[in-house]
Amino acid sequence: MPAADTLTLEAPAAPARAARPMLRLDGVSKRYGALTVLHEAWLKVERGEFVTLLGPSGCGKTTLLNLVAGFARADGGEVLLDGEPITDRPVWERDIGMMFQSYALFPHMSVARNVGYGLRCRGLRGRAEAARVEESLSLVKLAHLAARRPAQLSGGQQQRVALARALAPRPRLLLLDEPFSALDRNLRIAMQTELKEIQRRLGVTTVFVTHDQDEALSMSDRIAVMSEGRILQYDTPEAIYRRPADRFVAGFVGDAAVLRGRLLRRGGASAVVQVGEAALPVPSAPLDGVAEGAAVEVFIRPECLAPAREGPALLEGRIAARAYMGDRTELQIETPLAPSGRILLRVAGGGFAVGERLAVALVPAADGAMPSAFPAA
């Protein structure tokens, strides 16, 4: 067993899925004046899970995080940490670590003092504090910079210090609000990998906020997609991408060709929609309540479309634009079937020229997932 004042670097062996989630939001809402910015949010985050709140600017992600952290008061509902209601507890009694987009390090303190700050607030001092600071800095590979001031560090190093500071008190929950958005792309990807490794090693339950879908898809166990103060879908990255429950989710997460269609028939879990001359199976749930014959919009992921070599084409159109991306070329194909007048087609390698006509076929997804259809906007 590690001593009480050292960090437990490995996740507990075979962490049994406890019946009680580490974080639970039961119908939590928030208003600012007449404006409701969070509508009855329900969410369960299991022990050790990495959950991301994903949505566009202003959808309420930070508000939700602040309600969990205690920086804002809910107008309704209950926040429970490890089964205990904490809705009315002050920030310092919540046992939650937080990391922000702006590193929020104290400029006049050394790196070590910054990391030790939360420990001193909890009464850990002297050798115990020093040992925990060193372990936390080792975790983010910065033990050799303990004596520096934040201004003497790069942006990525400052973010690592902020992470070490949030983790040093061994919080029950780690909250991260767009922590990497100020970093350049390469550093952001390196930090994402590092954070995931640390999170997995420690087994710390984490709620991460981002508006970057790639970040959400690559890092999360589950994603809550938010829009206008509501959680629209809460599911695994694969399910969010492959089986979006909502038109907004389908359009916000991942690229898609959007085509006009018509609901032909519904039967059980799947329905059939007509797109041009083709009849396509789609999941029926998002079309609940839509009448047969009604207009729908069909979302097809780029990996499910290819130039038609032989057999029936889904559509045919002129190449309106071409962008060579190295490993692939992105083509914009003009078609009256698309509400925008165009669809995106990705092809491997180069080739193809603007002005050529191209027939496009539907290719089955490797995992058998169907295109998605929603009532027309």
Ligand SMILES: Nc1ncnc2c1ncn2[C@@H]1O[C@H](COP(=O)(O)OP(=O)(O)OP(=O)(O)O)[C@@H](O)[C@H]1O
């Ligand atoms: N203190 C406040 N007073 C009034 N309105 C607020 C306050 N804080 C947030 N809002 C409003 O609440 C809504 C949600 O804001 P929030 O910061 O939670 O969004 P967000 O999804 O985190 O956005 P971003 O990605 O831009 O940070 C916005 O319309 C915002 O203007």
